[in-house]
Amino acid sequence: PYVLVFIFAAVICIWRYLEVQRPHFLYLFALFLGLAFATMEITYIYVAIMLIYVDVMLAVELAKSPEGRTDSVKALYLAPFAWLIAALWPLLGKRPFGRDRLPPIGDVMVVLGTLSLTQFGPAVETIPFVGDKGYNVPEEETLRNITLTVLLVGATYVGLLWRPKVWAIVAAAFFIPYFLLFTTFFTNMGGAFSGIWGSLDYWLAQQDVQRGNQPGYYYALMSPLYEFLPLLVALPGAIWLALKGNSLTRFLLFWLTGIFIGLTLAGEKMPWLEVHIALPLALCAAVVLARVVDSFEMDAKRWLTAAGVAGGCVVATLLLVEGDSSLTTVAGLLVGALALGWVIGSTMGEGRAGLARALTTVAIAVLFTLSVRASLTVSYKNYDTPVEMLVYTQSSAEIPALMDRIDSLARESGLGYNIPIVVDQTDGYAWPWAWYLRHYHDVAYINDVTGYEPKPGSVLLIHANNASQVDGVGYSQVPYKHRWWFNETYRDLSFGKVLDIVTSPERLQSLGKFFLYRRPAEGTTGSTDSVAFFPESLAAFDKAQPVRPAPEPTTLADGRVVFGRPGSSAGEILQAADVVVDPAGNVWIADARNNRIHKFDAQGRYVSSLGRGGVDPGSFNQPWSLAIDAQGFIYVADTWNHRIQKFDAEGTFIKAWGGVTNSQQPGLLDLYGPRDIIVDVDGTLWVSDTGHKRLINYTTDGEPLGSIGVEGTTLGQFSEPVGLAVDLSGRLLVADTWNARIQAIANAGSITSFATGWASQGINDKPYLAVLTDGSIVATDPARSLLTLYSPEGAVLGTWTPAAGGLPIGIASLPDGGFVFSDGRRNEVQIVPAAAIPSLFQ
Structure with a gap:
C-alpha cells in the first residue's frame, strides 16, 4: 500500500538528514509524513515507533561526554524527558548539556513531534474523566475545538521557537497536501476535521469492535507462512543488529519489533496488514545477509561457482516440489545430490569457512525459490480463492x-x-x-x-x-x-494442542503439505x-450456459461412495430430498429445486433424469419423494403440485391423482404438500399427506383404500408427518416430526412410539426413515446434521454426523445391510456399506 512507500521514504529522509543536516530532507520528511497520515490510520503506530526511538536516540546523544562516551544511567534518566528537552531547547539557557545547538536527532524530534501532535488529539478521549463524547454531537465538537486549538498553538510555538523559517516550510509541506486531500481540493471543508480528528477518533472506537476477531498469535502464524526467507535470515541476526549495528540497523530491528507488537495488540487483525511486518523484516534480513556475505571474502571465482550451484538448487527445488512423475523426482534428487557434493567438497577444501559459504548458498537458493513460488501462487493462482491465509x-x-x-x-x-x-x-x-x-x-x-x-x-x-x-x-x-x-482451523490453539501437533508425524506432514501446496478449495x-x-x-x-459432464462418484477409505454436486446440469442436485433404491440396486433421488428425479447406478454413476418444472403432467414443483414397485413403476410425491404422479419404468407419464382443496374436510384425493411415498409389503402405496396431518393408503392406480390420523399429540395423531418405512414385522413407521417421535403402527391396529431429538420446524428440516436388513432403524435429523441408529424397539444405538453443517434428509436401505442417504445442503448422496456402520455410529 501507499502508506508503506511514504513511511519508508520518511525513514530514509530521517537518516539522510542525520548524515548531512540539510533542511530539505526535513521538508521531504514532513511531506511524506503528511501523505502517510492522509492515507491510512496505521500511521499512528508508525509514528509512535518513530517517536519512541528518536526520543531514546536523543537521550543517548545528550548523555554522551565530550569524549564521546555514553553514560547509560544518565541516558536512562533522560529518556522520559528527551522530547521535552528538544521542545524547550531554546529556553534552557546557554549551551545546555554542554552543547552549542540541539543535536540533529533533536531536530527530527521537534519536526516529528510538532507535526504529529494535532493528529494524536483525539487520544484525549482515552483519559477516564474525559471519555468519548460521541460522534458529531455538540459536546464532541467542543472537545475537538478546544483540544486542537491548544495542540496547534503549542506545536506552532515550539516550531517557531526552534527554527522559524525551517519550521514554516516543514509545516507547509505537511499540511498543504494533507488538507488538499481531506477537503477534496477545498470542495468539502468539513473533511479537514474528519482527517485531523475523525481518523484517530474512529480508529480508537474500532478497537473494541475487533474486526476479524483473530487470536493474539495471528501474525506469528502468518509471517512464517509467507515471509519464511527473511524470517530465517533476520531472526538469527537480530542479536547482531541489536549489539553490533548502527543507529539505522537498530531502528530497523526496533521498527520490526514495534510494528509486530502494535498490530498484535490492535483490535483489527487482517491478513493484508502482514505487509507492514514484511517490509522491516525484509530490510533486517537484507542487512544481516549483506553482513554475512561480506564475511565470506567472495571473489569472482567464488561468485561464479555459487551462482551456478544456486541455479542448480533452484532447478532441483522446482523439480521436487512441482514435479508430478517419478522421472522429475529422480532428476530433482540427482541435481540436489550434485549440490550436496559441492557442499562436501567445499568443506573438505576450505574447512568451516567453505562449509558456511556452501550452506548459505544452498539454503538461500532453496528458500528464495520457495518464496518466489509462494508469491506467484498467491498472486496469480490463488489470488481470489481462500485457500491462502492472505485471502480473507x-x-x-x-x-x-x-x-x-x-x-x-x-x-x-x-x-x-x-x-x-x-x-x-x-x-x-x-x-x-x-x-x-x-x-x-x-x-x-x-x-x-x-x-x-x-x-x-x-x-x-x-x-x-x-x-x-x-x-x-x-x-x-x-x-x-x-x-x-x-x-480458520488455527483458532483456539493452546500449548497442549501445539505439543500434539509437533509430536504427531501425520499432522506435521499435513502442515508441510499445506505450506507447499495449500489445500483444495472444495470442502x-x-x-x-x-x-x-x-x-x-x-x-x-442462453448460449453461455455451461454444460458440464456428470459428476463422477468418489470412494472413501472406509468404502463409502459419495456422488452428486450442486447445480442444474446432468447429475447435479439442488436441495436433495428423499432417496430410494430399486430392485436392480439403482439409486434414485428427488432433486427438489431442480424439479426432477435422478437415476444413478449402484456405483453412483449418473444414468438419467425425469421431469422438469411446471404443472403439466410429467412436470414437478419441488418433488420430495418417490417410490418404485416390483414391476418398475415410478411414483413421485410432487409436493407443491399437491399430487402423486405415476410413470412407467421408462419414465413415460401414466397418470396423476391428488390436488389441493380449501375444504375443512379434505377427501382422500385431496393432498397438501405430500412429503413421502412408499410401497407396502402388500404392494399398495402409503403417502404422508403432511399438510393434512394424516397418512393415506392407495392402490397403485391411485384408488384410496383408507387413511390414518388427524392432527394431534396422542398415539395415532400427527403433527407434520414426513418419512415413512415398513419394518421387518410389517409395522408402518412414521416420522411424526413436530411431535418429536416415531410412531409404529401394526397391522392389528396397535400403535407404539419412541422419542427422537427432532425439535426444528424449519422448512427443510424434514426427517426420513429406513429399516435395515437387521431390523434396526436409521432416521435423519436435518436440523442437527446427524443420523440416529435405533433398535427395532426404539433404543438409541448410536449417532453419526456425516458433515458439520450438513442437512441429511432422504434415506433408503440397501440389500447388503447398509443404506443410502442424501444431504440437502451439500447436494450429494452417500452409499454407506454395512461394514462401515459400526465405526460411524458412536
Whole structure:
C-alpha cells in the first residue's frame, strides 16, 4: 500500500538528514509524513515507533561526554524527558548539556513531534474523566475545538521557537497536501476535521469492535507462512543488529519489533496488514545477509561457482516440489545430490569457512525459490480463492462467471441492458452486484423474497436461505458461492494442542503439505451461498450456459461412495430430498429445486433424469419423494403440485391423482404438500399427506383404500408427518416430526412410539426413515446434521454426523445391510456399506 512507500521514504529522509543536516530532507520528511497520515490510520503506530526511538536516540546523544562516551544511567534518566528537552531547547539557557545547538536527532524530534501532535488529539478521549463524547454531537465538537486549538498553538510555538523559517516550510509541506486531500481540493471543508480528528477518533472506537476477531498469535502464524526467507535470515541476526549495528540497523530491528507488537495488540487483525511486518523484516534480513556475505571474502571465482550451484538448487527445488512423475523426482534428487557434493567438497577444501559459504548458498537458493513460488501462487493462482491465509473474505470467482452469462443472455435475447434482474439484498448481497449491474436499467433490489412476483423473464439472484421461497417453475437454477473465506482451523490453539501437533508425524506432514501446496478449495473453504434463477423462456438465447459432464462418484477409505454436486446440469442436485433404491440396486433421488428425479447406478454413476418444472403432467414443483414397485413403476410425491404422479419404468407419464382443496374436510384425493411415498409389503402405496396431518393408503392406480390420523399429540395423531418405512414385522413407521417421535403402527391396529431429538420446524428440516436388513432403524435429523441408529424397539444405538453443517434428509436401505442417504445442503448422496456402520455410529 501507499502508506508503506511514504513511511519508508520518511525513514530514509530521517537518516539522510542525520548524515548531512540539510533542511530539505526535513521538508521531504514532513511531506511524506503528511501523505502517510492522509492515507491510512496505521500511521499512528508508525509514528509512535518513530517517536519512541528518536526520543531514546536523543537521550543517548545528550548523555554522551565530550569524549564521546555514553553514560547509560544518565541516558536512562533522560529518556522520559528527551522530547521535552528538544521542545524547550531554546529556553534552557546557554549551551545546555554542554552543547552549542540541539543535536540533529533533536531536530527530527521537534519536526516529528510538532507535526504529529494535532493528529494524536483525539487520544484525549482515552483519559477516564474525559471519555468519548460521541460522534458529531455538540459536546464532541467542543472537545475537538478546544483540544486542537491548544495542540496547534503549542506545536506552532515550539516550531517557531526552534527554527522559524525551517519550521514554516516543514509545516507547509505537511499540511498543504494533507488538507488538499481531506477537503477534496477545498470542495468539502468539513473533511479537514474528519482527517485531523475523525481518523484517530474512529480508529480508537474500532478497537473494541475487533474486526476479524483473530487470536493474539495471528501474525506469528502468518509471517512464517509467507515471509519464511527473511524470517530465517533476520531472526538469527537480530542479536547482531541489536549489539553490533548502527543507529539505522537498530531502528530497523526496533521498527520490526514495534510494528509486530502494535498490530498484535490492535483490535483489527487482517491478513493484508502482514505487509507492514514484511517490509522491516525484509530490510533486517537484507542487512544481516549483506553482513554475512561480506564475511565470506567472495571473489569472482567464488561468485561464479555459487551462482551456478544456486541455479542448480533452484532447478532441483522446482523439480521436487512441482514435479508430478517419478522421472522429475529422480532428476530433482540427482541435481540436489550434485549440490550436496559441492557442499562436501567445499568443506573438505576450505574447512568451516567453505562449509558456511556452501550452506548459505544452498539454503538461500532453496528458500528464495520457495518464496518466489509462494508469491506467484498467491498472486496469480490463488489470488481470489481462500485457500491462502492472505485471502480473507471476498466475493467468489463464480460471480464474474455468472455476470458473463447474464451479459450473454442480455445480448443474445436482444433485451440488452433492459433485461429484468432481481437481486436479493439479504446479508448485504447487493454487493458486488450493484457494481457488476451498474449499466443495467431494470434491476430491482429487494429485502423480502416472500410473495415477491418478479417480471416475466427476470433473472433472479437469491440468497440460498431464501431460494426455497421462490417458485422455481420455469427457471433453471445455478447455485453459487457469493462470499467465501479461509476456514480458520488455527483458532483456539493452546500449548497442549501445539505439543500434539509437533509430536504427531501425520499432522506435521499435513502442515508441510499445506505450506507447499495449500489445500483444495472444495470442502475446505467457508462460504455464504446464493442461487441464480435463469428463465427458461429465454433458454434459447442462453448460449453461455455451461454444460458440464456428470459428476463422477468418489470412494472413501472406509468404502463409502459419495456422488452428486450442486447445480442444474446432468447429475447435479439442488436441495436433495428423499432417496430410494430399486430392485436392480439403482439409486434414485428427488432433486427438489431442480424439479426432477435422478437415476444413478449402484456405483453412483449418473444414468438419467425425469421431469422438469411446471404443472403439466410429467412436470414437478419441488418433488420430495418417490417410490418404485416390483414391476418398475415410478411414483413421485410432487409436493407443491399437491399430487402423486405415476410413470412407467421408462419414465413415460401414466397418470396423476391428488390436488389441493380449501375444504375443512379434505377427501382422500385431496393432498397438501405430500412429503413421502412408499410401497407396502402388500404392494399398495402409503403417502404422508403432511399438510393434512394424516397418512393415506392407495392402490397403485391411485384408488384410496383408507387413511390414518388427524392432527394431534396422542398415539395415532400427527403433527407434520414426513418419512415413512415398513419394518421387518410389517409395522408402518412414521416420522411424526413436530411431535418429536416415531410412531409404529401394526397391522392389528396397535400403535407404539419412541422419542427422537427432532425439535426444528424449519422448512427443510424434514426427517426420513429406513429399516435395515437387521431390523434396526436409521432416521435423519436435518436440523442437527446427524443420523440416529435405533433398535427395532426404539433404543438409541448410536449417532453419526456425516458433515458439520450438513442437512441429511432422504434415506433408503440397501440389500447388503447398509443404506443410502442424501444431504440437502451439500447436494450429494452417500452409499454407506454395512461394514462401515459400526465405526460411524458412536
